[in-house]
Amino acid sequence: MKIKTGIDIIEIDRVKESIESTEGKFCERVYTEKEIEYCESKKAQKYQHYAARFAGKEAVVKAISSTLKNKYEISWKEIEILNDETGKPYVKLPEENTKEIEDIDISISHCKQYAVANVVILYK
Numbered sequence: 001m002k003i004k005t006g007i008d009i010i011e012i013d014r015v016k017e018s019i020e021s022t023e024g025k026f027c028e029r030v031y032t033e034k035e036i037e038y039c040e041s042k043k044a045q046k047y048q049h050y051a052a053r054f055a056g057k058e059a060v061v062k063a064i065s066s067t068l069k070n071k072y073e074i075s076w077k078e079i080e081i082l083n084d085e086t087g088k089p090y091v092k093l094p095e096e097n098t099k100e101i102e103d104i105d106i107s108i109s110h111c112k113q114y115a116v117a118n119v120v121i122l123y124k
């Protein structure tokens with residue numbers, strides 16, 4: 001059994017700038033429909049949630065990087081971060097990336113300036 005972790009921190013203003021300056025193209029490239037729906041539902045706070053998901057995707061890449069043949073093997077949108085009915089976030093990955101994975105957990109936090117995410121992967 002092997003455990004891998006990944007962590008990422010991001011400035012919320014950088015994500016806000018990327019979203020606003022590309023008129024939706026950044027969102028289209030990085031986030032799934034469900035992720036966009038969730039973040040947009042947060043109205044004025046939405047950039048905190050977009051940034052948290054970006055940090056989450058980066059943290060997932062760090063945690064699975066040793067199992068990828070190359071960094072282009074997985075795209076941002078293939079790493080989906082959703083929330084269960086209690087609000088707890090979870091990660092959805094393409095089937096081909098989960099064959100060796102027993103469990104994956106993510107924790108997210110954000111404040112006015114920064115969003116952070118921590119991912120733990122338990123391999124079979």
Ligand SMILES: CC(C)(COP(=O)(O)OP(=O)(O)OC[C@H]1O[C@@H](n2cnc3c(N)ncnc32)[C@H](O)[C@@H]1OP(=O)(O)O)[C@@H](O)C(=O)NCCC(=O)NCCS
Binds near residue numbers: 089109
């Ligand atoms: C869930 C909770 C811990 C979030 O903490 P917070 O300091 O308000 O906010 P943070 O920025 O640190 O975290 C927000 C993230 O927490 C995560 N979160 C929400 N509910 C969660 C849950 N049930 N379990 C784990 N993570 C959760 C989400 O990922 C959220 O970000 P997202 O909406 O972008 O996905 C808090 O709102 C809460 O409900 N606490 C329980 C309070 C309580 O019951 N206290 C009494 C006992 S101490």
